[in-house]
Amino acid sequence: MTTTLPFGTWPSPITAEQMASGGTRLGGAQLVGDEIWWTEGIATEGGRIAIVRSTGSGAEGAAPEVVLPAPYNARSRVHEYGGSAWTAVPAGFGDHGDADDHDSHEPPLVLFVDFASQRVHSLVPGHEPHPLTPVGPEVPSAHGPSLRWACPTPVTLEDGTREVWWICEDHTGGADGPRTDADGAPHVERYIAAVPLDGSAAEDPAAIRRVTPASRFVAAPALSPDGTRLAWISWEHPQMPWDGTLLHVAPLIDGQAGTGEIVAGATDVSVLQPAWLDEDTLLYLADDSGWWTPQRWSAEDGARPVLPGGSPHAEREFAGSLWMLGTIWMHVLDADRVLVQHGRDADALGVLTVSTGVVTDLDQPLTLISSIAVGEGGLLVIGGASPTAFPALHTARLTLDPAPALSPLQVLRSSRQDAPDPAALPAGESIEVPLAGGGVVHAIVYRPRQDGFAGQDGELPPFIARVHGGPTSHVPPVLSLPVAYYTSRGLGVVEVNYGGSTGHGRAYRDRLKGQWGVVDVQDTVAVMEHLVSAGIADGARLAIEGGSAGGWTTLACLTRTDTFAAGVSSFGVAELESFRSDTHDFESRYIDGLVGPYPERRDLYVERAPLSHVDELECPVLLLQGDEDRIVPPSQSEMFRDALAAKGIPHAYLLFEGEQHGFRQSATIIRATEAALSFYGQVLGFTPLDVPVLDLDRG
Incomplete structure (x- = not known):
């Protein structure tokens, strides 16, 4: 039997408390002797990251032993x-x-x-x-x-x-x-x-x-197997590691390396993760072909690509944006075979034979691979998620002969021990939306879904655009509890991988060069217009949310278009001049590439800023912020709040004590989640169940 209720009012088994305390932030695993160790975020202890190890029980969901004590x-x-x-x-x-x-x-x-x-x-x-x-x-x-x-x-x-x-x-x-x-x-x-x-x-x-000598940025040290040569990458302002890096190879003398020889990379070529195949041959990932693909270097032969011309994997990304130091996309198995990740919308896993350039893909269900540890006897510990399973650590056995093959994955530790009933979980649909000027924008659509419930006749659902941060980032098609929190209540969600996102080659990333606040806005609006024209979403009840750079796109869409009726910005960038000086060193020159050099293009910094266009804003806004955020300081949200108040636009500003860039504490996650749902209900015209009413400042 199906119960008919207005979209947004469906009773849901997924609660904010479940999102805050039922999930565990899992870090990558390491093989320590014959044990598997990893990290877990403990929300009930202020979000601290604890090192843990498997108890050896082998039971899925068995609590690991904590190695690193509080605090x-x-x-x-x-x-x-x-x-x-x-x-x-x-x-x-x-x-x-x-x-x-x-x-x-x-x-x-x-x-x-x-x-x-x-x-x-x-x-x-x-x-x-x-x-x-x-x-x-x-x-x-x-x-x-x-x-x-x-x-x-x-x-x-x-x-x-x-x-x-x-x-x-x-x-x-x-x-x-x-x-x-x-x-x-x-x-x-x-x-x-x-x-x-x-x-x-x-x-x-x-x-x-x-x-090594000092550089503005360094990453990925790799010592040759004989201990005689060191490889690493470096880059300088204003490059970001996905823009351009340099690959150094230097002899190690008395435990020290000079600048060495720069064997690959440039200000417009991104080189990532050097790894030695043997004492003389270095493997690395570079995007000079337009895609991050494997390359090899030796003193005798120089640098050359590994994949042959016409390879079916030539237009696949074998790496991604280096936001987190220590990210690894390939693992050397022996002098000729390497375990590699690659993909576009979704991640895949394969074994690359370097001598032939052939990649043999492995059968496995994950569409997001977040980490891999390689142990003795072909043991793999793989962190990842899929459209039907939440992030988890899995074990499997890799065999290489006579042909590479992977045993079925076994869950070692799931991020959720209380996964909701599949009847309340959405199914994602990857779409490509044509753009007026040519090309496409990539997105994943999640329609409202909970078995036993439907919207009223003739009613289309409200839809929320979720725009990722970075902005050089990527959202794969995986099961997401924040998405399901909305869809199980009768709200639609679309994840937008706008121009600038990784996963679709260098040209797609470079669409955002000098166009931040333009391309991301146009792409997001194009996706929403597609959903409305296709009869999937209610065009009068569209909302948008995002954090960090996604908060910038949220605020830019709200101030520069009339597409959306409401928006939620979490620690979002509101203006660029003070942000450039207030933010941390890693991103302090990022905007040079996204907007233009400063002060030469100060006009663009002012013109693009959402703060400069509050007079064009008509819809309510919710601002969420951590008081210890060094990446996007509270001043960014507070300037926008003050501008909203001056114009008399309904809004709310929630500042969370002890939170940095991204919320980790249980109480914060609960408050922020419920506040957003109450906010959407008030603005989009539905009454959500079982959440406190958010007080809006109506000026």
Whole structure:
């Protein structure tokens, strides 16, 4: 029997409390001895990231054992977005290369970055952590610790010495103290450094050895198997890592590398993730063909592509945007075979035979692959999600001969132990919407769905456009509880991968160059107009929401078009001049490529800003913001709030204490989720069930 109710009023089994406390933020796994370790975000403990390990029970959903005790939080602030912040090495690692002499039953040594202090710590499970890096000097412009660390990389040098290298983000300005660059910005530099494991550097910064010269940005250190050569990537302002990077290869002499030879990359070629196949051959990913694809380099043959002409995989992305340091897209299996991720709308997994350039795709159900760990005997631990399953860690066995094959995936740990009834979950439909000037925009449509409920005769559903952040990012077709929260209540959702998104080649990414606030707006509006013309959405009840750069697009759509009746901006960018100076170093020149150089194109900075067009805004807005956000500071939301109040536009501004860029605390997630639903109900004309009424300031 089907119950007919207005769209938006359907009773739903999916609650904000479930979204806040029922889900677990899972990090990538590592194989530690014969155990599987990973990280989990604990919302009930302020969102701290704990290192955990499998109990060995093998039961799906079995609670893992916590290795990292509270209040320690394994999270890096390098680039503010962080990246890999921990590793584990065998007992005795670094003891002059004699780790193999230690009892194999001794617990491993855990190395991690603690979020509060950003100091590297060592931990023997069951004991108290000890710091390995010093407290950096106070530098006010750093807005937090002046020394930060990420991407621990265990290495073995040519003489057999074992060390752990880290990427250091240094706000101190060097020996002469804090200083500014030619453009007036605080000087920040990054380099690869060896941190002693004996704790000697905790009080003596001189005990830390710089391995590479400083650059504005560095990533992906890879030491050759014989310990003689180091490869890494670097880039400088105003490039972002998806714009252009340089691949260095340098001999390692007395534990240090010079600038080395630049073997690939340019300001308009993005090179990512170097990995050695053997002592002489380096594999990496580059987009000089228009797609991130595998390339190889050797001193004898130079650089050349791996995929042959006409390869069916030539127009696939084998990498993505490097927002998080330590992101890995390929894993060397032996000197000729590599496990690779590739895709367009969705991720796929395959084995690349380098000598032939042939990719053998593996049968598996995931459409988003977030992490892979490779262990002995072909054991894989794969993090990912699919259109029918929430993010989870899975185990599988990879066999290579006679042909690559993958065993069925087994769930090790799901992000949700309380997954809703499939009857309340939506099905995504990938669409391509033609654009008036040629080309298409990619999107995923989720129509309202809950078995047993339907809208009233003649009624079309309200639809919410969700625009991702970045803006160089990508939303794949996967099961999403925030989406299901809306669709199970009778609201439609469309995820828009506007021009600038990854997954569709360099030309699609470059559509946003100089056009931020134009192309993203036009693409989003084109998708909504398509849904209305196709009779899928109610054109009078369209809303939009997004966070960070998605918040910018939300505000730009609201102020520059009359398409939407309501919008929710979470920590969104509202104007560009103060944002450029207030935001963190990683993105401080990002806008040069998205809008134009400053101050030469100050006119565009002013003209594009949603704050400049509040007079053209007629619809209500909800602003959500964390008070400790360093990426998009609260001032951005507050300037927009003040402009809304001055014009008398209904609005609400919720500032959440202790939250950074993205909400992690249970109480915050509940409040923000319910506030958005109440807001949409008030503006779009429906009465949602079981959520507090949000008070709007009506001027």
